[in-house]
Every structure is written in C-alpha cells, then in structure tokens.
Amino acid sequence: MLTNYLKDVISYRQLHVLDETFVMNQCKEDCCFVSADFYRDMRTAALNGPENTLSRDYILPDYLDVRRGYIRQKEESVQGKPVIRMNNERFAVPEVLFSPADIGIQQMGVAECIMHAIGKLDQTCQPDLLANIALIGGNACLPGFKRRVHTEVRTLADCHMDVNVHCSSDPSSYAWQGAKVLANSPEFANKLISRKEYLEKGSDFCNEKFNI
Structure with missing residues (x-):
C-alpha cells in the first residue's frame, strides 16, 4: 500500500517511474521514516536551505551507470542523473499507516x-x-x-x-520463520485437515477438531 501511495505522490514529477513498483519500493525503504511528531516535521520540511534537515535527493536507477537508486551525498553532483527530491514525502507517506x-x-x-x-x-x-x-x-x-x-x-x-x-532483526520474514518452526514440529501433522476432509465435512469439522 505505501509503495503505491508513494508512486501517486511523486508521479507528477517523474512519470516514467509510475510502473516501476520495485523502484519506488526501494525508494521507500531508503528514504522513508515514521515521524514521532508529524506537525513538527512538517514545519521543518517547509523551510528552505540548510534549515531543512529532512530533504533528500534520491537518485533513480538509469540501468546504465546506476543499477539501484540511492540517496545522494551532499557533495555529489546530480547533473544528468534522474533524481527525485524527497521532502515531506519521507514521513507523510508512512503516516498513512497510522492515520x-x-x-x-x-x-x-x-x-x-x-x-x-x-x-x-x-x-x-x-x-x-x-x-x-x-x-x-x-x-x-x-x-x-x-x-x-x-x-x-x-x-x-x-x-x-x-x-x-x-x-525482530528481520521483520520481513519473521512470520515465515514462525511458520517454518511450526511446520517442522512433530505435532504439526495433527493440526492439518485435508482438502477432501474439508469438502466432505465442512467448517464444522475444523471447529470440532481444533476446539474452536
């Protein structure tokens, strides 16, 4: 959801990234953060020059010299490179999760x-x-x-x-890791219902077997 929203937010600046969901997902991962004080950060993002400590230039991949997007370092020139200025989008996009x-x-x-x-x-x-x-x-x-x-x-x-x-240190795969532990447990076989059983006996069989 956040990746698609970020695409919509910046689409008017870089139309060619509209269909590049994975590029915008990388941009989200590299640039975005969750604000502890949304209105304070909005005031900071409205400032110009060095006083704006939140603005970042994100270099988009051109698949020639740049294979993956990244945040531009202050001393790096952006001449000739496709770039997106990430300002209040950095925290306004994740804010949707909470509001x-x-x-x-x-x-x-x-x-x-x-x-x-x-x-x-x-x-x-x-x-x-x-x-x-x-x-x-x-x-x-x-x-x-x-x-x-x-x-x-x-x-x-x-x-x-x-x-x-x-x-966890890797929340992206944490649910899968838990499922793997469950699948490897000896008693897991007793927690299964086959498709044939479900079609024959329906959801009531699940309620009965698992004491729901």
Whole structure:
C-alpha cells in the first residue's frame, strides 16, 4: 500500500517511474521514516536551505551507470542523473499507516487495529497480549515505526497495563520463520485437515477438531 501511495505522490514529477513498483519500493525503504511528531516535521520540511534537515535527493536507477537508486551525498553532483527530491514525502507517506483518514480511507490505524483485536479477547488475556506485541512485515523496518506503535498503543491502553512492542532483526520474514518452526514440529501433522476432509465435512469439522 505505501509503495503505491508513494508512486501517486511523486508521479507528477517523474512519470516514467509510475510502473516501476520495485523502484519506488526501494525508494521507500531508503528514504522513508515514521515521524514521532508529524506537525513538527512538517514545519521543518517547509523551510528552505540548510534549515531543512529532512530533504533528500534520491537518485533513480538509469540501468546504465546506476543499477539501484540511492540517496545522494551532499557533495555529489546530480547533473544528468534522474533524481527525485524527497521532502515531506519521507514521513507523510508512512503516516498513512497510522492515520488512513488523511487520504480518505475510513479505517483504523495500526494502533487502533491492535487495540481492537486485543479488545475482542477475554479480559484476562489482554494484559499479556499488550506486553507482547510483535511487529512483522516490511514496513516494520521503517525507522521510528516501533517507537510510534508503542507510543500510540500506550496512549490507548489502560494505564495499569504494561505495553511492550518487540521487533525482530528481520521483520520481513519473521512470520515465515514462525511458520517454518511450526511446520517442522512433530505435532504439526495433527493440526492439518485435508482438502477432501474439508469438502466432505465442512467448517464444522475444523471447529470440532481444533476446539474452536
């Protein structure tokens, strides 16, 4: 979602990158971060010259001399190179994860989703779940993501409950690693239902077997 949104945000500047989703994904990974204070960073991004500490020039790949995009160093010339100026887009794009309504998506943000999911469970389980929030997926790699999730969940949770947010060294593959551990466990075979069983007995068979 963020990659497509970033494409829309900058498409008016570099039309030739519209269909290059992987290029814009690299740009997101290299440039974007989650703001701890959105309005403060917006004021900084509105400044000119050296006072704007957030603006970056992103060199796009031309597949001749540059195979992968990168952030330009201050001393590097951009003459003749395809470049995108990344300013408030660096943090405004990830902000959509926490405030989808900013672009007209009437859905809950990340923190609200976490609290909504935990709130659906028995109250006796909720303190343990709040103390063990794990972040997965590529967007969890964005600088500031973990801190922002913790800050917002802490605000929404009851004051007497501990809130801990964990992020692995490789959140992009964390879910797959967990599935691999489960698949390699000896008891995994007992947790399977074949397609034939499902077609014959339906979802009620799943509820019965797994005590749902």
